[in-house]
Amino acid sequence: MKRILVLNGPNLNLLGVREPDVYGTVTLADIEREVAAYAAERGATVDCFQSNHEGVLIDRLHAARGVYDGIVYNPGAHTHYSYALRDAVSSIDVPTVEVHLSDISSREDFRKVSVIAPVCIAQIKGKGKEGYKEAVDVLLGR
Numbered sequence: 475m476k477r478i479l480v481l482n483g484p485n486l487n488l489l490g491v492r493e494p495d496v497y498g499t500v501t502l503a504d505i506e507r508e509v510a511a512y513a514a515e516r517g518a519t520v521d522c523f524q525s526n527h528e529g530v531l532i533d534r535l536h537a538a539r540g541v542y543d544g545i546v547y548n549p550g551a552h553t554h555y556s557y558a559l560r561d562a563v564s565s566i567d568v569p570t571v572e573v574h575l576s577d578i579s580s581r582e583d584f585r586k587v588s589v590i591a592p593v594c595i596a597q598i599k600g601k602g603k604e605g606y607k608e609a610v611d612v613l614l615g616r
């Protein structure tokens with residue numbers, strides 16, 4: 475049985491009420507439920523975790539070593555500047571897929587850069603909650 479960690483960074487706890495014109499009205503709980511069901515149909519289990527704190531996310535990534543077969547990770551705004559989280563991903567040797575609900579390449583200039591994508595096996599953007607399921611497919615297809 476494959477184990478997948480679905481990790482979400484800052485402000486993603488506010489999905490559903492946060493900038494619905496950009497992120498839609500789906501909540502994080504909706505996404506987590508759907509991804510867990512999607513993974514279960516494919517014989518995998520999912521644990522979900524969200525934090526607004528960089529250090530807490532680093533600790534969660536470290537704790538994933540040897541426990542999970544893959545990580546689906548939406549780093550939120552950390553995407554664009556957190557070398558600490560990039561180093562955490564590259565330190566743990568667990569294949570990680572970066573996911574964004576919105577298409578970060580067609581928004582403000584600062585969002586076009588991801589410092590985390592180079593240490594991930596794939597980046598999926600602009601597909602809303604479906605992107606999380608696509609990330610599961612990428613991990614299970616390895």
Ligand code: DQA
Nearest residue numbers: 485549550551574575576585
């Ligand atoms: C996001 C895109 C980021 O630029 C932003 O800071 C987020 C959400 C997305 O899912 O589209 O918090 O990661």
